[in-house]
Amino acid sequence: MEYLPDEVIGNILSRLRAARNVVIASATCRKWQEAWRNHLHTLTFNSSDCPLYHEFSTSRLEILITQTIFQTKGLESLSIIMDHVDEFSAALVIAWLMYTRETLRHLHYNVRTTPNVNILEKCGRQKLEVLTLAHNTIMGVEPSYQKFPCLRTLSLSYVSISALDLSLLLTACPKIEVLTLDSLEIFMSDSQATMELTSYSLKDIYVEAISLDKFILEADSLVKLHLKDCTLKVFELIG
Template identity: 80%
Template sequence: MEHLPVEVIGNILSRLRAARDVVIASATCKKWREAWRNHLHTLSFNSNDWPVYHDLSARKLEILITQTIFQTTGLQCLSIFMDDVDEFSAAPVIAWLMYTRETLRQLHYNVKTTPNVNIIEKCGRHKLEVLALANNSITGVEPSYQRFPCLKSLSLSHVSISALELSLLLTACSKLETLALINPDIAMSDAQATMELNSLSLKDIYIEAISMDKFILEADSLENLHLKDCTLEFFELVSKGALRVLKIDDVSVIHLDIGENTENLEVVDVSSFTIMWPKFYHMISKASRLRRLRLWGVVFDDEDEVVDLETISVCFPRLSQLSLSYDLRDGVLHCGLQGSSHLENVVLLEVGWTIINDLFSEWVAGLLERCPNLKKLVIYGVVSEAKSHEECQILASFTSSIVRLMRKYIHVEVEFEYE
């Protein structure tokens, strides 16, 4: 170890990340202390890493973090996550940011301060590439002054910001590729009923726990769109057809529009979502490159609507992974087996139920017949803890049916996942 270059030791210490571990390791010898001072590039203060953090007062934590950071000279990645810790004073937090901002590439920041520290103001116009903020407020965004010329990834979690300033913030990030909005507190002005975001560089957006009337996203280069736990009356994506991945999870939206240019879609993953199938199918029907289709726990706006395999097999010839949940309501199976076309390229089939009955195994058998090149079958099920005698009999009958069925498909690997 004594022959290791001091730069290599700096990389080793940086991989430890946690400040407590780095400090202990740097005490090994004089050479390691030199690496700590001059070649450490990653440092993390996380209240979940060391229980003692919770026992210290905010004042002592401020001193500890200040002393640790000020012993370094070239930090590139700084993470400060202090959950369930008393609020810090603004002065030491500003000192940490001012001391490191010339070299910092990544900042992960979850610290409550009094008064609030404007992170955007302190970190703008420098080399920051990744910024993740949580439990903070953002005010007074000035794109002409607070520019982020290198920022590629931005995450805002439980952050308070107005719709206008969020739009201005994106304008200040000319190279932004990844954006995550997680349960933000977005203030809308009385004259502004619509939130409009515009980015020429954005490729990936994750939106969780947002509730509003109208959301318009204009992103010509967007490749990945993921909506989760959102309540929206109107959502529109305006792009030039670069979208490859569409995920919708537990979303309530009256009008959804992802545009007509869906030729590049490769993944469509929809779960716990009420859809008008004809309209939704029309949006994705041009996706001849689709490789994965997941329709899980969807509720159809019209009780007579049916998703049929014939339509899927004809329109999505490259499909290799198909995930369907069994939904029988009022005697209508919403994912039927109409037609005779085969899904030649499907190698992974996932099926599941929320309420099982005797017809489920027949439905699975019909799906297997349509997938001649299948390699793996995964069966998901919900089993209640207090099972009635009838439920036990149905589950036992289903298991026996699957065992008999798989003797016919011995080349297919079968996996069960029960909740």
């Protein structure tokens, strides 16, 4: 084992995913600690994986996550899923995103923050390929075609967003292939009664528990369409 390259050890630790298991395994020896700090690429904080998280206060969890993330370099996949936590501090969440944004490819974030953090703004124009976001408010999306040049999978659950911002967001993802919209709170402006989504790369869309008067989807490459528990007076598919 002592002759294994640090990169290989980093891959082994990354396959553990759960942060608690990674930290315990990295204590094997100094070589494994170095591999954890310099070559770990996947890290997950999930309350379902570790029952101990339920016993920690929110502030202690924030400190634990901060210390763990800041001891790594080059994270490519980060998951923070804490169903029992009411909310995290916005300042710390921004610090996590800014520290990892240069290398991050997959981000799964499911915790409310106070005040609300524009996570899209912190992750834009980077290498992000997969984004799963829940319990967040999205507003003020920039009308930029290259905002997310690499994003291929986008999942929004229990998110508040206007119909216009959702349309702009999809336009800002020129390579998106998979889109999930689950239980969104969609705001319509006084002058807008229709939600229009357009994507020429989209192949798979899943929509659940959404109520709209009129929903127009234009997707030339669509292969899979799944609507579940939706209330739509008018639905049009163009392509």
